[in-house]
Structures are given as C-alpha cells and as structure tokens.
Amino acid sequence: MKLWSQFFIPTLKESPADAEIASHKLLIRAGLVRKLSAGLYTYMPLGQRVMRKLTEICREEMDRAGAIELWMPHLHPAEFWENGPRWAASREIMFRADSAGAAARPSREPELVLGPTHEEVITPLVKNEISSYRDLPKNFYQIATKFRNEIRPRYGLMRTREFVMMDAYSFDADEAGAARSYEAMKRGYEAFFRRIGLLSIAVEADTGVMGGSFSHEFMAPAEVGDDDIIYCEASGYAANREKATSALVPADLSDAPPSGEIEKFATPGVATIAALAAAPYSVPAEAQFKTLVYIGDGQPFVVILRGCDELEEAKLGALGFTLVRPATPEEIEPIMGAKPGSLGAVRGTIKNPAALTGIFADHAIRLIGNGTTGANEDAHHLRHVNVARDLAITRFGDFRRVHAGEPCPLSGQPLQSRRGIEVGHIFVLGTKYSERFGAVYTDAEKQSHPMVMGCYGIGIGRSMQALIEQDHDADGIRWPWAVAPFQVIVTLLDPKDEAATAMAKTLAAAAERAGADVLVDDRDERPGVKFKDADLIGIPLRLTVGGRGLKEGVIELKWRHEAAARKVPVAEAQSVIAGEVQRASEEATSAE
Amino acid sequence: MKLWSQFFIPTLKESPADAEIASHKLLIRAGLVRKLSAGLYTYMPLGQRVMRKLTEICREEMDRAGAIELWMPHLHPAEFWENGPRWAASREIMFRADSAGAAARPSREPELVLGPTHEEVITPLVKNEISSYRDLPKNFYQIATKFRNEIRPRYGLMRTREFVMMDAYSFDADEAGAARSYEAMKRGYEAFFRRIGLLSIAVEADTGVMGGSFSHEFMAPAEVGDDDIIYCEASGYAANREKATSALVPADLSDAPPSGEIEKFATPGVATIAALAAAPYSVPAEAQFKTLVYIGDGQPFVVILRGCDELEEAKLGALGFTLVRPATPEEIEPIMGAKPGSLGAVRGTIKNPAALTGIFADHAIRLIGNGTTGANEDAHHLRHVNVARDLAITRFGDFRRVHAGEPCPLSGQPLQSRRGIEVGHIFVLGTKYSERFGAVYTDAEKQSHPMVMGCYGIGIGRSMQALIEQDHDADGIRWPWAVAPFQVIVTLLDPKDEAATAMAKTLAAAAERAGADVLVDDRDERPGVKFKDADLIGIPLRLTVGGRGLKEGVIELKWRHEAAARKVPVAEAQSVIAGEVQRASEEATSAE
Known part of the structure; x- marks a missing residue:
C-alpha cells in the first residue's frame, strides 16, 4: 500500500506543447514520464511501476518460450561492428562513446559504440562458447536499454534515443530448428501481448538492414501508428505496407502486343x-x-x-x-x-x-x-x-507500394489498410551473422556448419505507450489490470476524518490481501481533484471512502471502464472488494 | 526447475591469464561472466540470476527505507553537467556520446555524456516538480547501468567501464531531515548487506569529488580490496584510510621551544x-x-x-x-x-x-x-x-596518512588496519547541488530555501564479486542461500538410468515446492565432472541421485559449506529435503 502523499505522481492539467498524440500527452499529464532532452525520458515512479510489470511478464513468457536470460554490455568495441555485416548501414544511427575529456583531441575512428541491438556481441560470444550440435539449440535474451541516434525523436516513447527493449537471439543447427525457435518465440510474443492487454497483429515484414530470410512485425493497431498494415479479413493475410503484395498483376499475365512503332x-x-x-x-x-x-x-x-x-x-x-x-x-x-x-x-x-x-x-x-x-x-x-x-x-x-482495395494475394478479396505501432519484430536471420563471425558447430559426423540464427525484439516502453494509445478516454488512461501501476485506488475524501481514514486503510489492506497493488489518495485536496487524478492515471478500480456515503454506511466502488458507480454497505465492503480483485486477477491470469 | 543440458553454464578448468584475484578467476571459471573487452563484461545466465536476486533484495530494502523507484536516462545532455559543480573534476572519467557516423566531422564539445551518477539529472528534475515543503522529504532511487571511462579496468567486476549500481538521491527541507534520510538509508544498506550475506563495515569516508559534508563507505573486508580500513575494536571507530585520523598529535600539544638559531x-x-x-x-x-x-x-x-x-x-x-x-x-x-x-x-x-x-x-x-x-x-x-x-x-x-598502531582518536588504543572492497557509499551532500540548480522549496511562511540533499550508491556487480571473494574455497564459490543462482543442485549420476532420472525430478520438484530454485545436472558427463562443477558454481545444497546409493535405497545430501555428506533413505528424502530447504530459507529470511 502506498500513500499518494508519500509517493510521487506529479499530474498536470495541461499537455506539453510538443505532445501531438493522445498517449504522449497522457504519459506526461499522468506523471508517468518526464522529458530530459530530445528523445530522452525519465520514467517517473508511476511509469517505472508499469515498466517493471511489463518487464516481469515479458521475462516469464521468454523463459516459457525456452529463452535464457543474460545481460550484455551497452558499450561495444567498434571493431565488432566493423567486422559485422551492417556497419555501413548502421553507423549513422549509432552513438559512439569517447572520453568526454577528449573534446580537444583530433577526431578518430570510434573505439566504442552504444548498442542498438546485440547481434555483433552475441554471435562472437556463442562462437567462443558453443561448438557442438549437442549444445544446440540455444536462445538468449535480455531486457535492457538500447541506443539509437534518432535525428528526429518524436511521439514521446515512440521514437527515442534510448529505450528499453527485450532482445533475443536464437542459434539452431539447421533451418528447421530455426523455424521451431521462431515459432516458439512467435507464440511467446502472442502470449506477452495478450497478457499485458495489448491488441497486436503479427504481420509479414521487410527484413531491412537486419538481413535474414523472413520476419514478422507485431503491430498494435492505432490511428497514430507510424506503419501501415495491409490485411485481408477473409484470408487472414497481414503485412507491413513495405512488404505487402497484392494480386493486382495476375501471375499468368501474357505480354501485351505492341500497337505501333515508337x-x-x-x-x-x-x-x-x-x-x-x-x-x-x-x-x-x-x-x-x-x-x-x-x-x-x-x-x-x-x-x-x-x-x-x-x-x-x-x-x-x-x-x-x-x-x-x-x-x-x-x-x-x-x-x-x-x-x-x-x-x-x-x-x-x-x-x-x-x-x-x-x-x-x-x-x-x-x-x-x-x-x-x-x-x-x-x-x-x-x-x-x-x-x-x-x-x-x-x-x-515487386517494387510498387500496395494500396487498400487491391486484391488480396491469397483470397482475391479487396485488401484493407490500417495504421499500427510496431511493438515487436522477429526475424529468421539465417547464417548471415554466424558465417561472418565464424559461429559454427560440428555435427555428429564431425562436419562443421554455420549456426542458423533468429533475432527478436520487443519495445517495452513503446508497448506501454501503445497500451495508452489503444485504451484511453477524454478523462485519461485506462490501464489493463495486469500492468496497471496500481490496480486499486482508495480515494479518501477527507484525510482529516479519522474514521474515514481508518476505513480507507482497512479496505486498502483487504484489497492488498486479495492480491492488488493499492494506492491510497490521502492528499489534502478537493474530492473533484482526486477523482480527476484517479481517472487520469487510469487505476482500474476506485473505492471512494468518506463524506455523506460513509455517514450512510456505504462506500463507493467504481471500475474505470464502467460509467456507473456502485454503493457497497460498509459491512460487506471487505468481502466485495476481495471478490472484485480476485475476479479481475483471474481474468488477467486466464490470458497466460 | 532448470536442466543443466538446456541451460547454459560454460564452466572452465583454467583461469584466464588476466585474472589476478580469486573472485575474478571464479567469476570466469564458474561461467558467471565473460569479458567482451577491457572493463566490459557480459553477465552470463548464471551471473544474471545472481544479479537479479541482488537487485530484488536491494529494491525491497530501498522501498522499505522510504525511497521511491524511478529510472533516468543513461545519456545526459552535457549542458546539465557543465552547469553542475563537478564537470571539471569528472569529465576525464566520463564518456561522451556522438554519432558514430560523425568520425570525420571536426571535433567539438560533447552534446551528450553517459552518466556515472545522476545528481545533475535528478536535481533539475526535482527543481521542476517540487516546490513546497509539503512535498518533502523525498528520496528517489534507481537500479541501473552507470558508465565510467576507466583507464585501467581490472579485477573483473571491481573496476569496469560500465556497471550496475543502485543510486539514490534524497531531498529534505533541512539538515535534520537530511540526517534522518541518511540514517534511514544507512539502515537500509546494513539490511541489504546482511540479507545478501556480505560482511560489510560502514566506515567514515572522504567526500571527494561529490562534495558534501560527510559520508560513509560500506566496505567488504577482503585481502584484495583496493581500500584500507583503519579501525579500532575498542571504540568501534572505522574510517577509510583517506579519511582516518589518529590521536598521534595531542590536541593540547604546546609548541616546542626553539633550540638554537637557524x-x-x-x-x-x-x-x-x-x-x-x-x-x-x-x-x-x-x-x-x-x-x-x-x-x-x-x-x-x-x-x-x-x-x-x-x-x-x-x-x-x-x-x-x-x-x-x-x-x-x-x-x-x-x-x-x-x-x-x-x-x-x-x-x-x-x-x-x-x-x-x-x-x-x-x-x-x-x-x-x-x-x-x-x-x-x-x-x-x-x-x-x-x-x-x-x-x-x-x-x-590533518593531511598525513594514518597508519595502524597510532592511537585511536576515540579510545587511544592502537588502531588496526585491514583491506576492504568498497561496495556502497552514502553522502550528505548539503545544498551544493540544490543551490547550483535552483532546487528550492517554500516553507509554511512562504520563505524560499535550497533543499538539503543526500546521495547514495551500491555497486550491485561489485557486491556479487565481493561475496565470492569473501566466501570461496579451493573448489570454488560458496553462495549464500539468499542470492545463490540455484539453491539446490540435483546431481543425476547417470541420465540414462530412467529410475534415477525420475527420482531426481521428484526430489527437484519437492525442493522447488519448498521454495528453492533447483538445477538438475542431467548432462552426459562423468560423476567427477559433475561434482567438481557443482562445487565450482557454489550451489549451497547438493542432492546426488543414482548409482550404488540409489540401489541401496538412499540418496546423498551435502551442504557446500560442510565437509560431510549425509545418506537419506529414499522414502524420507522428500520430507528431509523440504525440511532442509525451509530451514535455510528461514535463516536467510531472519536477516530481513
């Protein structure tokens, strides 16, 4: 149980001038994050609580998918990148790190860079540590900060210069194994997004600078998304617009005959x-x-x-x-x-x-x-x-951009499009990195082969913002139960009313015993301010204690996603609250 | 329950050439970390498990001490540091970050630096968010990576270029409040070190480049420590040698008279x-x-x-x-x-x-x-x-270095000295940073005052290594129960023996139900290799299943810190194991 007066939730009435989209405005207004500088955000105590819950659920699902957690340095020797396959394409978006005291020294090639992902580190590590088919498959993950020198950071946590990401790297003996690892991770991703309450769609995607043979993006549908999803409800086809194809040109098209001289x-x-x-x-x-x-x-x-x-x-x-x-x-x-x-x-x-x-x-x-x-x-x-x-x-x-209305490549029905936020990405990388870094294994017949790799990423901070974008109203955020910073808020109407204060703490303790994280709003503020703040920060269940209600022997119980409040007699309050908390927890757990 | 064959613990027989001290050798040999480059280490899966346990205990104790968790960026705009009080003294040990693609650009002042600690970020944040005495005191902490451009990284995780640290910053209305925050954190530190099983001594220390009025270092006594602790058993006096004083010169000394012309x-x-x-x-x-x-x-x-x-x-x-x-x-x-x-x-x-x-x-x-x-x-x-x-x-x-044998400033008894590893540091900072950054509050009479600050750090990775340094033997590590990567290892002598395999899993499940993290060594290796590895990685409790013992109806139970093993009849094994696990857990919990 936390007391609002002793915790730190700096809510704001106004949105910052640079916030264009609802989720960015709410991140700031609800006191979840504060901007330090372009593309750099402090996760404030409330935001950090959401981040920790997202991280813990992600960790559980990655463990369940068979991935093994480790933790790699943020600083990488530049030579690892120079020896890898994407240095030329990546260096513009990477930071190098040098002595801050060396500003006056002549510029030279960087010795260290800050990792945007870790293929260039994990592949040499695996090359050194694994050499036999008996040690394969292996899949390693970490949940750590990544760095990207974004020229135009924007939309709050959507595009930043540092961000928290789950990144994983699988190593298999062959393509079939890599496909199994990929499928296990795809299911892990689906479970993660389901459990945190984020609607997401796996779409075929371009492999881009990562290389590799195929990939899926996990897109959270949202009007403000940076990416277009092209999809067909009839066939289930879904692809990022960059990757989408259509049946506009029939495969059996015969060449049109000429109709005159040039x-x-x-x-x-x-x-x-x-x-x-x-x-x-x-x-x-x-x-x-x-x-x-x-x-x-x-x-x-x-x-x-x-x-x-x-x-x-x-x-x-x-x-x-x-x-x-x-x-x-x-x-x-x-x-x-x-x-x-x-x-x-x-x-x-x-x-x-x-x-x-x-x-x-x-x-x-x-x-x-x-x-x-x-x-x-x-x-x-x-x-x-x-x-x-x-x-x-x-x-x-196929080089043209596909548009909604063109025939689906599978069903022939008109394709549709919607915008989405990329929250995850999975790739079959093939042997591009393992060949480059010599990550080979010997099979049972002592033959040497490059390992077949996959790589995987989930944006944790971006998932937090996508959740807000997908579920908010005019009053504020509506957190899903599983990741809410607090699941229950006890709004104490008058902290000077001792009987009400005691009741508030009793009910908070009952909710806590039932398994909820509880915040007690004990501030010396008007009730209207407290209700507005509770809605703004999006706590799923609000209990209101004090005032006329308590004199009449009731407290008020209100779900953030329901319009109506419910009066509960004081005598039943503890058991009703425990029941509501248990029901919500079970619903959230059933997503596992 | 994890199976060794599906987990990843690359143990080594030999120590790396650059490892000089026992804990560094064991970190590598037990597969806890791997060096990426000078002063940069990957926490391997086993090491990451220890780090997570240390982090979780640290978080619990900081919460209990009243600190509030947040998460600040690793990248800081350099101007924050330029405006702060220690830029000149710090910049040589800081990294700056710049576009990796900009190597050919003319060198210029850094725009971004990588934070070694966060006073320069938290103080402006608090200045913006807190202005009334009603919002004080506040104490914020994070457990995050720090960066330091060490010229000579050494001793494994002891001195590295990036490291995981708990850092906290307290803000109080006055010196008395700051002293209370300091004391609360000091108790939190003592609880943390007690719970993780690390012997540590709080010693008076120099405030150094941080500034501030006084400070304590938490030193883990160890022969290989970088620091000297000067102490007196009689009085309880303890100080870092840099800060230590003695009563060598009596306070009431009268000036010696001259004895001749120059x-x-x-x-x-x-x-x-x-x-x-x-x-x-x-x-x-x-x-x-x-x-x-x-x-x-x-x-x-x-x-x-x-x-x-x-x-x-x-x-x-x-x-x-x-x-x-x-x-x-x-x-x-x-x-x-x-x-x-x-x-x-x-x-x-x-x-x-x-x-x-x-x-x-x-x-x-x-x-x-x-x-x-x-x-x-x-x-x-x-x-x-x-x-x-x-x-x-x-x-x-007082400018001279104090040596053992000089009289204690409190008791007059001869001072003693021992070496220690600095694992934590707490400072009363005073108003040095708050004045510089304008972090002021108004009191009940609308008067403005600078906040009185404290700052606090615990080296999480260094604590892990100090634990190894304090408790190991010729065979390997001896983890305390609370932070052991696994608390129980079930050594299956022959994974092809189906009855033994089934028994191993039954016992592992029993230990897990009793609350232990369990590793089953199911590798196709000789028993000798498995015993050596179990000792090397330091799992507190080993159960040996299979071979002649199992035929005779017993399994073997051995504590890592005891010489003798104990035979337990199969029929009693589950309850004996559960009892041992509960006893060890209760002992560890009693440190809370």
Missing part, C-alpha cells in the same frame, strides 16, 4: 507524370512509365514502374543491396543523357548503359501494352512503347 | 628525506620537514609534513579545491627558488611567496622543535628550524 515527340516544360497526363498530351498515368535512377552500394541502377504507382523503397532490398538511395540529377544526366523528367529505358536511348548495374521493373508495367516514356533527351518523350519489344529489363520484381 | 649548511647531492637521514647528515626523518608544492584549481600552494609522514592527497579536499595535483619541477623552481629536494618554507627563503595561495601544515609538524628543511637554494638545507618561530603557516590541518 514515336518521339516534343514535350516542352513537361517534367512530371501529372504534366504529361494533362492536356494537351493527356497520357493517363497508367500508360506512362516512371523511370527512376537509384544508387545501390555506390552503383547506379534503374527502376521502372507505372506512372500511377509509387516505389516502395524497402522492396529494393530484394536486389541484394545494403544501402540504397535516389541518384542526384548530377549523377543521372551523364548516365541517362537527360535530366529527371525526360528519363526512359527504351533500348538504345540510354547514353551510357554500361554504367548501370541493372534495369529492374515492377511486374505491373507488364499491364502496359502501349506506353509513353521519357526519351533521355530533355523535353522529349517516346510513345507506342511496348515492354517486351522495347525495354531491356534485367529482372522483374 | 643555520644553513651545504648538502651536495642530497635530494630526498632518506639521503638527509643517512650519514654524514644523520637527520632523523621525524625531525625533517617535507615541503611539497601542489596546484589547487590552477593556483600553487605548499603543504608541509614531517619527513617520516606521507601526504594523504584526499585530505587536501578540506582546503576547498576542486582539482588538486602535484606541481611540476618547472612550476616549482620560479616560485620557491630551488628544485624539489631543497625546498622549505622558512620565512624569507621563498623566492616568490606572493605566488602561493597558502602554506598548509600537518598538525604533526608541531611535534618538531628543532627541525631541518630545505633552504630553497639547490643543495642547501637549514637546521634548527622551529615551527612557531620560523614558519609562516596559513593553516594547520
């Missing part, structure tokens, strides 16, 4: 798809080719899409590049012969085709039989362009 | 106390003055001691300087007129006395009536020097 025509002042779609040219965007030049690991390449489609940059990862960016106009002109706005990929029109590592085309351009594209000559375009006849495509692929 | 004499080749003590000069060190030149916050000053005494540099803190260092010969000569070896402080012999901020003398020089000192002329000394007559002392103080 014709060059002047297009003065036309530099966009929209301009060419407008009068006097009136070429529908669906019949235009969009020709983009990108740089992948330093080498230029071309991507072609329909004029009406957008490139989904993450899908370029399938081409095997580590770092991808759009080429600049200065890089484009010497290769293509024209500036952006007049680019195309018709055979023979590219000035220096040998400079390109490839011409990659989205499947959907095969829907175009008679298209229009840039002539690689400023202010000129070509019409009657046919994909099969006129374009030298290195490889077709 | 005489200069040539001392060619003499540059040390020892050389002047030797023939042909034969001046006892006790009758020599040792004249040292130091730089305090950029300004030179002189310290004078007896030739036989050593300066205790930490005691110079009492002079009010933040940063103190010995002056170089190049700095000394223009001020004193001579090189080190011929220095003195006799009136009129210092070349440029105006350059000195003071001449500070240790009390003990007052024991010298007729002394010898340098003449501030190379290769010359002065004899018949009298303190009262000849030296212009700015201030006397």
